[in-house]
Amino acid sequence: MVMHREFVAERAYEDIELGETASITKMISEADVVNFAGIIGDFNPLHVNPVYAKDSMFGERICHGMLTASFISTLVGCGIPGRNGLYLSQEVKFVKPVKIGDTITATAEVIEKIDAKRRIVMHTVIKNQRDEVVVDGKAVVMVMKKKQ
Secondary structure (H helix, E strand, O other), X not given: OEEOOOOOOEOOHHHOOOOOEEEXXXXXXXXXXXXXXXXXXXXXXXXXXXXXXXXXXXOOOEOOHHXXXXXXXXXXXXXXXXXXXXXXXXXXXXXXXXXXXXXXXXXXXXXXXXXXXOEEEEEEEEEOOOOOEEEEEEEXXXXXXXXX
């Protein structure tokens, strides 16, 4: 995996700025899809059976949508804000399928800060190697204070 921003362990709410971004890039492998299917128990043949998937509208196997979207969690937990982030919600729109061998880049941009609740709102987007949007959405994250 390639991370496009220097990830830090923990960011203070006050240090997070509007417009700030973090990104991560990953090539989706056969092992990623098979392991994810085993972890969550989703063995839909569209993801794991090449014979079945060949006759689908996609013509081949596709990655689980939630596997793709899960890279947003990496951006929250390792990027903005880091380990002091509490992921509260995620809106996700699946725009295009991700296929085995695709390289995706997930990006989160801070678009709003809610000072009274120490929350940040981020536009989240995932694109493939052709710069096509495959997932679009919005995340809400609470930035927790360090224990004193």
